[in-house]
Amino acid sequence: MNFNSKAVSKITGLSFRQIDYWDSTHFIKPSVSEASGYGSVRLYSFNDLIQLRVAKTLMDKGISLQKIRKAITYLKKNMPEIKKPLSDLRFLTDGETIFVLTKDKKTIIDTLRNGQLVFAIALGEIIEGLKGEVSSLQREKKYEVTLRGKKYPVILHPDTEDGGYWIECPSLPGCASQGDTVEEALEMIKDAIKGHLEVSEEQRKVRKAS
Numbered sequence: 001m002n003f004n005s006k007a008v009s010k011i012t013g014l015s016f017r018q019i020d021y022w023d024s025t026h027f028i029k030p031s032v033s034e035a036s037g038y039g040s041v042r043l044y045s046f047n048d049l050i051q052l053r054v055a056k057t058l059m060d061k062g063i064s065l066q067k068i069r070k071a072i073t074y075l076k077k078n079m080p081e082i083k084k085p086l087s088d089l090r091f092l093t094d095g096e097t098i099f100v101l102t103k104d105k106k107t108i109i110d111t112l113r114n115g116q117l118v119f120a121i122a123l124g125e126i127i128e129g130l131k132g133e134v135s136s137l138q139r140e141k142k143y144e145v146t147l148r149g150k151k152y153p154v155i156l157h158p159d160t161e162d163g164g165y166w167i168e169c170p171s172l173p174g175c176a177s178q179g180d181t182v183e184e185a186l187e188m189i190k191d192a193i194k195g196h197l198e199v200s201e202e203q204r205k206v207r208k209a210s
Helices: 005-013 016-024 046-060 066-077 124-137 182-209
Strands: 089-094 099-102 109-110 119-121 139-148 148-160 165-168 176-179
Touching: 005 016, 005 046, 005 119, 005 124, 016 046, 046 066, 046 124, 066 119, 139 182, 148 182, 165 182, 176 182
Parallel strands: none
Antiparallel strands: 089 099, 089 119, 099 109, 139 148, 148 165, 165 176
16 A cells, blocks of 8 residues: 555654655655655655654654654664664664664664663554554545435545545445545535436436437
8 A cells, every 4th residue: 555645644643744854854755656746746655654653753752853863874874784774673762862672682772872761662563553543544434415305325435545535426326526525525426416316317308208
């Protein structure tokens, strides 16, 4: 799956401004598709989501972006086999410095300075949490719209790549529409249902006349 900036913001809790800044400063860039001008879309992978969430978690614990960059620079220099430290390693922090657990698990690397009290950022929990949020974002939702006094069940589908939603009316085959927001999608499906009914009525009249 790929995720645009809107989906990334909703899943990770980062603002659009943070996402854009981290991309433009080469901190965490989208690995699927980069923005290449007006109207283009950034697309992030699930691995990118992990890096973004880990970075946000470190910042929520009091670690500055400058310190995170410094730690990543240290890790890339001293552990070149690790291509993406934020998604491949387990971090500990005391709110002042960043520690990394090695494969040995008995050895902890202090990437910034010597420290004592630490608490862990459980990468496994972050990954499972992200999976749950992605699943929730993907989940279709059922609504009802009323037209000419009759209720029509409709199904709303999120679009994580292009943004917005597409929506269908199962009782009217081929009747579907889309919108940037839930409200817009519901209004658009009303228009689609109206058009579908008008076409069906015309076809009935033609058959009856013939």
